[in-house]
Amino acid sequence: MTVLEPRDAVVVDDSPGGSGKGVLGREYRALSVGIVSVVLLIAFEATAVGTAMPVAARELGGVSLYAFAFSGYFTTSLFGMVLAGQWSDRRGPLGALTTGIAAFGAGLLIAGTAASMWLFILGRAVQGLGGGLVIVALYVVVGRAYPERLRPAIMAAFAASWVVPSVVGPLAAGAVTEHLGWRWVFVGIPVLVVFPLALALPQIRRRASGPVDGVSEASFDRRRIRLALGISLGAGLLQYAAQDLRPLSLLPGLAGAALLVPSVLGLLPRGTYRAARGLPSVVLLRGIAAGSFIAAESFIPLMLVTQRGLSPTLAGFSLAAGGGTWALASWVQSRARVEPYRERLMTLGMVLVAAAIATAPSVLIDSVPAWTVAVAWAFGCFGMGLVISSTSVLLLHLSAPEEAGTNSAALQISDGLSNVLLLAAGGAAFAALGGGTVSHTVARASGTGSHPAAFAAVFLPMAGVALVGAWVTTRLRER
Template sequence: MTATISGWSAIVSPRYLGATVTLCLGVALLAFNGFLVSTALPTAVAELGGVALLSWATTVFLVFAIMGGAGAALLKERLGARMALIAAASVFLLGSLIAAIAGSMPELLVGRALQGLGEGIVAAICYALIPELFPSSLVPKVFGAESVVWALAAFGGPVLSGGLTETLSWRAAFAVNLPIGAIFIALVLLIVPRGIRSKAEGRLPIVRLLLIGAAIMAVSVGGLLDSPVLTGLCLALAAATLWSVIVRDRTAATPLFPTHAFRLDDVVGAGLWVILLMPLAQAGSAVFLVYALQNIFAFGPTLAGMVGAVMAITWSIVAILVAGVSDATRPRLIRIGPMLLVAGLGLLAVALAMGQLPLVILSQVLIGASYGASWAYTSQTIMEAARPGERDRASALLPTIQSAGYGIGAAVAGLIANSAGIAAASTPEALTGVLVMTFALCAGLSLPAVWAALAMTRR
């Protein structure tokens, strides 16, 4: 009986297949959209003009996705899961349509903002639904299935986008979201329960959501600046703003975060630090690895992208392998994950310094294994440790905090690289020195994640 309840076949059995497909498709909207757009945008800019706004197409998506994710639990509570998902998916579809027919870059940015807002809510609610739709024994396997979605997106997204852009138009990379989004809405209507709507009359915390958006915008702007001083000021302003939001939220009538969020003496609070700090440290390799492979090892874009995708593939494989471990083993995996991340980022710096491609690949295996071993169980522990009535808030925050970590980490890595002189590095040797320093400091940034994981599993 245990094998039937907890085996891999259970999540694709008639009882759970619909829920598995629905939640994975909700995550796929975010995963594939990121990879699709990243390869289609340069062609869009060539047609529409406005090259100065190219980076903002990603920035506005990230900012609005984080704002939407932060408020997703409240929307789920007040509208019910089904209605909230349908409304958010509709906003995402509207954004995709506007982007597909855009006649200028400002119109494209409006579409990207709506895409980010809708998908931020969708992804957050899909996470919140995992413990509602599946028993605890299947939760790690659902996370394993979602990690496979990310790996498929890493490989298939650029290929699909390139094919659509070359054979049809860059607009097709946005338009392809329309039928996928429609299928998602149909599945939501069939699978997701209406949920109990809250009768709370408190106002939605618009000011706090706007402050969160402003802080992430400051981080994104800081990552685009050439001046390390101005970038540092942007990051300091963002940190102060986010901390003020967290402090205010603790006494608010309609809180966005669970009780004791980001307190190290609390399982949920420490777990949220892990979810934030691991992507923050790893963002440096996500931003600069492919660039290093192209400019130091003289790889073409495709081969460099394949090496970069080793991390996602390893994440998926390891997540599948550890999805059935015992409850007693899970705290060890939560602690091992950040430790592997420190080792992987440190090895990446060493590999570049030595000019050893095999070590670069091994570093990506270690980084992928760090997430594969720990991410699902870190997330599940946060969900299950949440106080009564706060599980939705804790669960919905997971993809939101993860996105914020990547955004902040990208800006921090940019600050390190700019301070080290990446703009003036005109030779492979000079670039190697800059990126060795960048990856070494990113390895140092991952050490607090180890501390947070230890604090999280100490109870």
């Protein structure tokens, strides 16, 4: 889940005397409600789709392609992020935002009407392109429309918008999946986007349209667009090779790496791969945190459905408490009094994420209660709330106005690319250790089900990646 963030929902202004110009003050109210509503719908989609995905994969005969349904989204979103960064810096974020929402809705409709797993994955890919456009455009809107003192508050509001979807989304999606079918989870969301668009677009046009002063409205940087295509195609080839697991798939894997490495080096800040201090480490940390967490979270519903026999509703609901703890942590980081301790809080956050991921596979032991995952994930989401919100705040703080789109795109590329690569690695390990069988009752009766090691091979390496992120948090400020 890629998130932005509630502070001025209860505190309108921290300035002396309180001017009433917080994110819900008269000046910013319509814009704040509109863009937060967009994030709210994205949150409903993310929580609902995660609940319905195991059933969709099973009915479409594509359990072996399960990881593709997630990584397909992230692969195309990489291109969308770079395109949105260029688009927003040169012509303002309005066009990228509206186009992204349209593509997001179209992808949901394609996936919801798919007759095969590959068509379902295509829908997710179209949806990912839209998601990449939307998330970067929203960051640029925040950077342009809100003063620096209000940015932690609007980032916290974005995260708070995940609370209700995290609770209601899995329950609603599980009930719809069981009684109406999983397809309705996808086709029912696009119509809900009309209200937030009508509210936010006039405000965005007034406050954040057009290029930044000094930036030409000329054509896009073709080199960056080529690099974006390279990074998307390379990530897709690597994902395919990781799922195929035949010697011949080394060829697309090597081709993917050859495309991916130079593209990444060209699109991310110099020194990102070696955790150089300052902006490069902020970008790197975002990828480490998001990739390890999402790769692990994607397999939790499948593990609970296939290994513990939970219904899709209960499996999805096991992640519900995380929305509240994520928002709580985002609110904590938005308080002015914790600003001197931001890096320490981020270190704590990554330790919590690592501990939660390492705890999740304990439910593969029958004597461990299934609700252990829910408790562990609540703590992990608290850690993510501290880290993700803070990386967003630090990025905008370290970016000049004319670089906000490009640097926001770099942050989201790190986020999305790590999701693709770590999902590919996790999916390959899962498939190699027999993760393709999903029937809980058949597995228990015949002994032919997914071996628990297939899930452990996903979770435990991701916990190690999260611990590396704890070290990166010590390098976020330049000396």
